[in-house]
Amino acid sequence: MTGKNNFYLPILNALRISTNLTKIRKKLNISKQNLNYYLRELKKNGYIYNNDRGWYELTERSKNLTKYDKILSKDISRGHAYIWNVYFSKEIKDWNKRIQVLQEKNIHFKLVGALKTTPRIKVLGRNIWLCNNHLRIFDKSKMSYYGLDAKESRYLAFQEIKAIVGALNRKLGTLLQPSKIHFQKEHYSLIKNDLAIQENKRGNIIRISDENGEWLLIDDSLGEGGELENIGKKAFQTNIPMQKWWNNNKETGFKVTPNFILETFNKIAETQVLDKTNIQKHQKVLDDMSETLKQIRNNLQPKEKKNIFWRIFKK
Structure with a gap:
């Protein structure tokens, strides 16, 4: 199921957002015949199934992909370690009484922050700080967003934010409408990367910094293995050109030094x-x-x- 130009991951990511196969086919610019082929293969390998209505849905396996999954090609992007600040489009009614609302609804919370005045609750497995003018959402430590590049990984993260805010609204009985989403923290890795695999086997830890701090990392501290990782405030901006640079050099056997x-x-x-x-x-x-x-x-x-x-x- 591997290959440089396969559509397994793009189709799987498209199904996370929509079950409309016509839209998926047009978005990916592939024929109906090709789409059906990939769907059959994904189903056969346990990534999707047909629900009662005949629509394709993701299995638990596809919701929790790991670097060992066959559909993930070398040097694609893994977005992770997200912290999001979600700002409101307008003032929320009774938001200054949110602690009281939590108490009335018997929702477990904990006061956090420097002054211990900000309530923190859990929604869809994420810790959420209910700040005065925004939400601060901490993603799951093991959550990953695999895409062909960092843009696709980030897009999937946006979709996850929408789901989290929707679940929060249902839980609190509010109508929070995000107007701005700021990625306070984000990491992007090139998975199954040959350089990272080699250094992991040697037991080497590589940490590269510039005047703005650390930005490149190979240490396998989380046991992911074979990941060339961008961190820091400009991780997203750095990962895209780095991925292009790496792939271009692979094509020339790294002769163009x-x-x-x-x-x-x-x-x-x-x-x-x-x-x-x-x-x-x-x-x-x-x-x-x-x-x-x-x-x-x-x-x-x-x-x-x-x-x-x-x-x-x-x-």
Whole structure:
């Protein structure tokens, strides 16, 4: 089920959001025949099933994918370790009385924060801080969002936020409408990465920092294995170009290194110098020939000029 250009993961991720196969087919730009093939394979391998209405739904296996799943290709993205701040579009009625509401509804909560005044509850397995003007949502520690790239991983995380806020509204009897979602924390890894696998086997820990702090990590601290991970405030912006860089280098066998580029430029420069030298030599020969012809022309009488050209053409 593996392969560079397979649609197993995109189809599975599309089914997380919609069961409309026509929309999925158009979104992924694949034929009905191809879509049916992938659906049969996903069903056969236990990732989806048909419900009573005949729609495809995800199994528990597909809801909790791991790096060992066959449908996950090398060097795709795993989004994880999310903390989201969800801001409201407008003031929520009686939000200043939220602790009282929790007590009346017998919802277990704990006061957290520096002053221990912010109620924290649990919804869909996530800890949620009910702050004055926003929600702070801590994702599950083992939750992963697999996508072909970081954009797709982040998109799946957005969909999960919608589900969490919806469940919170039902629990509290509120109508919270997010106007802005800020990713306070996010990590993105390239899974089944050859470099990370190699360093994990050697027991090496790699942590790379710049002036803004740590941004690249290989340590296998969570036992995920073989992950080249971007962390820090710019993890999302960093992961996308890093993934492109890695895949481009894989295609060339990592031959296009800075040294390779420098050597290539030097060879080009040497060739240009050689060509220039050859051109100069050729030009000197042409100049000498031109000068000789001028001398011959000046030394010959008109009649002799005519005769010499006649002899040339006659030959």
